[in-house]
Every structure is written in C-alpha cells, then in structure tokens.
C-alpha cells in the first residue's frame with residue numbers, strides 16, 4: 484500500500500538519442516557518447532527527489548547483435564559514470580523482443596514492452612511508488628511519446644542538442 488504522500492514523480496528516459504548518441508545498436512562502452520547535459524539532467528532530477536528510469540527498446544538483443552549480458556555491462560558502465568557526477572538511475576527497463584528476432588526466445592508478434600507499447604512504463608508504475616500525474620517521459624521518437632500517452636504519462640519529444648537546456652525550455656520542474 485502506498486499513500487499519495489509517499490509517491491514521487493518519475494522521469495522516464497529513452498536511452499539512445501536522449502541519454503547517449505544514437506549510433507545504431509550501441510552495445511559497447513567504447514562506442515558510447517553521452518548527450519550533452521544528459522548526466523547533469525539525471526543528477527538534477529535525483530536532487531529534486533524524482534525517480535529516474537531508463538526505458539529502452541533493445542531489439543539488438545533479439546536480433547542477435549549483442550547479448551543481454553553485453554547490454555547489462557553497458558548499463559553498469561553508465562551507472563558508474565553517472566555515480567562519478569553524483570547521479571543515478573533508479574531502474575533500467577529494456578525490451579529485447581522483436582517480431583523478426585533471430586531467436587525464438589525473443590520473437591513476439593507485438594512485444595508488450597516494446598515501445599510504442601507501454602509495457603515498460605506500466606511495469607515501473609507497478610513496481611515503484613510513482614506519482615503518475617507529475618511524471619514525464621522524454622524520448623526522441625514519436626513511439627516513445629505514444630508509449631507514454633498509453634501509460635497515462637506526459638511525453639516530451641527531444642529534438643537533440645543539450646538535454647538540460649531542453650528540460651529548462653520545457654519548464655520541467657527541477
């Protein structure tokens with residue numbers, strides 16, 4: 484049971500194109516480049532008492548380009564690097580399934596977690612004490628915003644550039 488007073492707003496972040504440059508199926512730290520202002524944005528929302536989640540489609544796993552272990556290793560490196568600036572992600576949610584996945588394990592005609600489906604966000608809402616009305620999803624694709632809308636979360640479309648400036652321009656409350 485969670486009372487309203489215990490809930491916190493959540494910032495849902497797409498990964499590729501919002502936190503890091505989307506170079507297509509990024510799976511190695513050597514290829515990972517933070518978006519300007521991304522780490523500072525996470526830190527600012529942490530300080531403001533928000534929950535911060537990554538919700539990322541990772542069909543590269545389903546397609547066999549890299550493994551879940553590779554992806555977890557990359558997320559650990561991201562977390563270490565964020566910690567060095569006093570920032571943290573509360574949970575990483577990922578969607579490895581794809582309709583044309585090479586492996587049957589990851590093949591699904593319409594994966595419920597894969598954006599634009601809202602599965603990852605709904606899972607976070609079920610697992611954490613989130614104040615849905617004050618929460619925001621930042622994505623760089625319409626499918627990110629559709630997932631947010633279908634989960635009852637406000638969406639903001641990031642056009643690129645500096646993420647902390649975008650957050651300020653959107654008047655997101657940190």
Ligand SMILES: [Mg+2]
Pocket residue numbers: 497498499500501505622623624
């Ligand atoms: Mg993206």
